[in-house]
Amino acid sequence: MDFNATLIGEMLSFAILIWFCVHFIWPHLNKAIEERQIKIAEGLNAAERAHAELKDADSKVAAEIKQARLQASEIIDKAQQQANQIIEKARGEAVHEINRLKASAQDDIASMAQRARDQLREQVGALAVQGASKIVQREVDASTHKALLDQLAAGL
Amino acid sequence: MASEPGGLTEYIQHHLTHLTPHVSKGGFWAVHIDSVTVSLALGVLFCLWFWLHARKATAGVPGKGQAFVEIILEFVDGQVKDVFHGDRRILGPLALTVFIWVFLMNAMDLLPVDLLPYITEKFGIGHFRAVPTADINMTFAMSLTVFVLIIFYSFKAKGFGGYMHELFTAPFGKHPALWIPNFLLNVVELLSKPVSLAMRLFGNMYAGELVFMLIAGLFSAGAGLAGWALYGAGIIGYTVWGIFHILIISIQAFIFMVLTIVYISMAHDHH
Numbered sequence: 001m002d003f004n005a006t007l008i009g010e011m012l013s014f015a016i017l018i019w020f021c022v023h024f025i026w027p028h029l030n031k032a033i034e035e036r037q038i039k040i041a042e043g044l045n046a047a048e049r050a051h052a053e054l055k056d057a058d059s060k061v062a063a064e065i066k067q068a069r070l071q072a073s074e075i076i077d078k079a080q081q082q083a084n085q086i087i088e089k090a091r092g093e094a095v096h097e098i099n100r101l102k103a104s105a106q107d108d109i110a111s112m113a114q115r116a117r118d119q120l121r122e123q124v125g126a127l128a129v130q131g132a133s134k135i136v137q138r139e140v141d142a143s144t145h146k147a148l149l150d151q152l153a154a155g156l
Numbered sequence: 157m158a159s160e161p162g163g164l165t166e167y168i169q170h171h172l173t174h175l176t177p178h179v180s181k182g183g184f185w186a187v188h189i190d191s192v193t194v195s196l197a198l199g200v201l202f203c204l205w206f207w208l209h210a211r212k213a214t215a216g217v218p219g220k221g222q223a224f225v226e227i228i229l230e231f232v233d234g235q236v237k238d239v240f241h242g243d244r245r246i247l248g249p250l251a252l253t254v255f256i257w258v259f260l261m262n263a264m265d266l267l268p269v270d271l272l273p274y275i276t277e278k279f280g281i282g283h284f285r286a287v288p289t290a291d292i293n294m295t296f297a298m299s300l301t302v303f304v305l306i307i308f309y310s311f312k313a314k315g316f317g318g319y320m321h322e323l324f325t326a327p328f329g330k331h332p333a334l335w336i337p338n339f340l341l342n343v344v345e346l347l348s349k350p351v352s353l354a355m356r357l358f359g360n361m362y363a364g365e366l367v368f369m370l371i372a373g374l375f376s377a378g379a380g381l382a383g384w385a386l387y388g389a390g391i392i393g394y395t396v397w398g399i400f401h402i403l404i405i406s407i408q409a410f411i412f413m414v415l416t417i418v419y420i421s422m423a424h425d426h427h
Contacts, residue, residue: 009375009387010268013394017266020399033223041217 125153164373171269171369173283174291175276188291195288198260202253228256235414240421247420250305254298255413261289262361262405266398269368289408290361292354299354302416306349309423322426349419353412360408364401371397 129149175190209225218226232252236244264286276284288294310319323342328334374390377383 006375017398
């Protein structure tokens, strides 16, 4: 079998075919490939971003929880202080009231004792006059001896 | 071309002769060295190509080569997923192999029909057919492998008893008088699968190759101005048929793959 221009014609056609592939088939494939690459790259980026955001949010949440805990303990401290203050104040008032009541009771007692003493003194005076009059068998004029009797009573 | 009918006939006959060792020429044990060589070379090419990309595969942004391989893989896997709802670990790679291998072998059709024979003749080899899928031995080799897989998966999915039961009772019914018709129909259906699979691919590729040769006949069809006009027509015709053939080789590879998937997934189905 001899080879001739047939092969050259076929090669020319083949060259055109290759040109056709280069211009009309390969670009489509290449576009699909590049789109796929972009899609994958974007997906990976998004995943990484989401990951970072999650981490960020996590640390933010942790910080906030810590802050909240701190605040809560501060509030508790303050409340305890306030409670202590209230208790102290109440105790102070109570002591004060007790002292006041005690003082007034003592005053009462003192004044009552004084009155009783005064009455006693008067009665003693009267008894002394009666006793004296019995001794001298005659009426002691209370009015004439008033000064003497008062002196006696004050002496008791 | 009418001026030299003998020349064209001889040209085509020469092109349609396989390379076979002289010792075995003609008999059943003849081996078409050209089909075997080209198909093996393309098979190795496919394996190396995908293996290299699979080995370097990254979970990050893929390179262009990896992206291309991924697109093919996803496409094939999608086709399998659509039809077959089972474990795809065997059927997926099988479909991928069928698709790429058949496509590559079909693509040999795009090479100028005289190119490889021209090169081999320099080494003293007179006959060389570059398109393995235009060799009925090649297409039947693949379709019979698929046939064996169909039988294998039928037994595997249904068990011996189940498959026998299906062969004798479907599609007409369980009545004993229907056993023989059922069986005969099932045998015909079963055998038609590899035959149609092989003949379709072979017919398309053989016809495509023949058309290339007929157009190539235009290159040496005339003399003088008419000859040059025919030469130009030959280039245009050859190119147009080549572009159209890109479609044919892709579609044939796709059909072979899809039918393989369908047949094997049918073997899994219970009737």
